[in-house]
Amino acid sequence: MPGWYERVQELQLDYDVELVGLIQEQHPERCSLFLQWKEMDFPILVDRVNEIGVSAVPLLWAIDEGGVVRAVRPDFDWIRDEFLETEYEIPDDRELLDTDPVIAAFHEGEWSEAIESWSREEDSSGVTSFRLGCAYRARYDSDSRQPGDFQSAVAAWTRAIDLDPNNYIWRRRIQQYGPRMEKPYPFYDWIEVARQEIQARGEDPVTLPVEPRGAELALPAQQFSSASDSELPDPEGKVDRDDRWIAVEAVVTPSPVVAGQSARISLSFRPNSADDVHWTNDAGPLQAVVQMPEGWQSTEGLMTAVVPADQATSAESRVLDLEVLVPEALSSSSVALPAYALYFVCQGAEGSCVYRRQDFSVSIPVRAAN
Amino acid sequence: MTSSVLLALMLPWMASVAEPPSVGQPFPLLEFPLLGEDRLTTLEEFEGTKVLLIQFASW
Numbered sequence: 167m168p169g170w171y172e173r174v175q176e177l178q179l180d181y182d183v184e185l186v187g188l189i190q191e192q193h194p195e196r197c198s199l200f201l202q203w204k205e206m207d208f209p210i211l212v213d214r215v216n217e218i219g220v221s222a223v224p225l226l227w228a229i230d231e232g233g234v235v236r237a238v239r240p241d242f243d244w245i246r247d248e249f250l251e252t253e254y255e256i257p258d259d260r261e262l263l264d265t266d267p268v269i270a271a272f273h274e275g276e277w278s279e280a281i282e283s284w285s286r287e288e289d290s291s292g293v294t295s296f297r298l299g300c301a302y303r304a305r306y307d308s309d310s311r312q313p314g315d316f317q318s319a320v321a322a323w324t325r326a327i328d329l330d331p332n333n334y335i336w337r338r339r340i341q342q343y344g345p346r347m348e349k350p351y352p353f354y355d356w357i358e359v360a361r362q363e364i365q366a367r368g369e370d371p372v373t374l375p376v377e378p379r380g381a382e383l384a385l386p387a388q389q390f391s392s393a394s395d396s397e398l399p400d401p402e403g404k405v406d407r408d409d410r411w412i413a414v415e416a417v418v419t420p421s422p423v424v425a426g427q428s429a430r431i432s433l434s435f436r437p438n439s440a441d442d443v444h445w446t447n448d449a450g451p452l453q454a455v456v457q458m459p460e461g462w463q464s465t466e467g468l469m470t471a472v473v474p475a476d477q478a479t480s481a482e483s484r485v486l487d488l489e490v491l492v493p494e495a496l497s498s499s500s501v502a503l504p505a506y507a508l509y510f511v512c513q514g515a516e517g518s519c520v521y522r523r524q525d526f527s528v529s530i531p532v533r534a535a536n
Numbered sequence: 537m538t539s540s541v542l543l544a545l546m547l548p549w550m551a552s553v554a555e556p557p558s559v560g561q562p563f564p565l566l567e568f569p570l571l572g573e574d575r576l577t578t579l580e581e582f583e584g585t586k587v588l589l590i591q592f593a594s595w
Contacts, residue, residue, distance in 0.1 A: 213566075218591075229586065502577070
């Protein structure tokens with residue numbers, strides 16, 4: 167794309183033509199970082215819910231001075247020799263569409279209102295299901311996150327893809343957060359490179375409100391194996407249990423997963439802010455394990471969360487990711503994988519700090535292979 | 537003209553209907569957030585100027 171950008175810039179020296187971007191990404195700020203990295207500067211319209219209704223990108227539209235589409239995917243010679251050399255008629259007035267009130271609410275960050283409306287309006291087209299997934303994931307990334315939001319997003323996107331398997335924009339959401347095996351290539355491994363190159367230029371990289379992680383990043387090829395219980399901490403379950411300080415949420419993508427295929431599990435651990443709970447980082451990291459039943463395999467055994475550098479305490483949500491390989495012979499069912507986490511937490515500025523264990527399970531809906 | 541043909545002609549103009557415009561049709565004036573700015577805008581902002589609209593992704 168940067169090469170294409172330079173060619174448009176050359177045209178702009180001789181012609182009155184504007185370059186405008188339109189993106190459908192769930193996390194649009196990543197596009198800001200991309201533009202900064204590539205030293206590109208043009209206005210970008212954000213269409214997270216794919217209101218315009220395309221099924222694939224990239225896509226180029228040539229739109230005349232009256233707002234009429236003159237070509238879709240034109241070649242560069244046509245743009246220069248015909249489109250930019252032609253004077254098109256400008257209509258007296260154009261109709262500004264009334265914004266869909268639910269999409270307007272989405273644009274305003276009123277996620278719950280959008281979720282409520284789109285939940286009621288889901289239909290056989292898949293369009294509303296896709297938008298519902300976008301709203302759930304947006305609320306998950308916000309301060310108003312509700313338990314189950316991310317899993318609900320995955321479920322809604324899965325319904326959309328089931329209804330229209332050919333929509334590449336919709337499928338990307340599942341691929342983005344889903345298992346590595348379903349990815350055509352790494353989606354966001356460019357971000358770290360971009361930051362280093364931007365900093366080397368003496369600039370501050372655009373801040374991302376939602377960091378890419380786990381499934382969104384390139385990592386060495388995943389190896390599945392059966393975890394060994396003998397290597398795990400607290401094998402006899404003697405550590406006191408926590409049932410109120412840390413909220414655990416597991417998200418499975420895709421859901422359901424077909425027997426014989428893999429699914430990605432994202433575990434989040436969120437301190438209870440109402441009780442002023444925080445991590446005590448100098449005591450030790452959060453660890454967690456999802457145990458595999460007979461015939462199941464996992465990419466991870468005991469997992470350890472990253473601790474923020476130079477912070478004795480912190481209260482951020484911590485996320486751990488793994489992938490599991492479902493046995494081929496499994497029939498349609500829901501399988502509960504036993505799991506537990508161990509962590510050091512404190513309550514209040516002067517409150518006591520404790521080491522706690524939390525047992526939980528990860529429910530994997532499985533669909534039998536055909 | 538049948539009602540189904542009328543509906544097909546109207547589809548690109550209806551807000552929230554996920555149907556992209558075809559060649560020869562106006563690009564719908566839908567309001568979108570402008571990346572990096574706290575405001576919405578439409579392609580009307582560029583009326584009177586030819587626009588190359590690139591749909592892409594950073595992934």
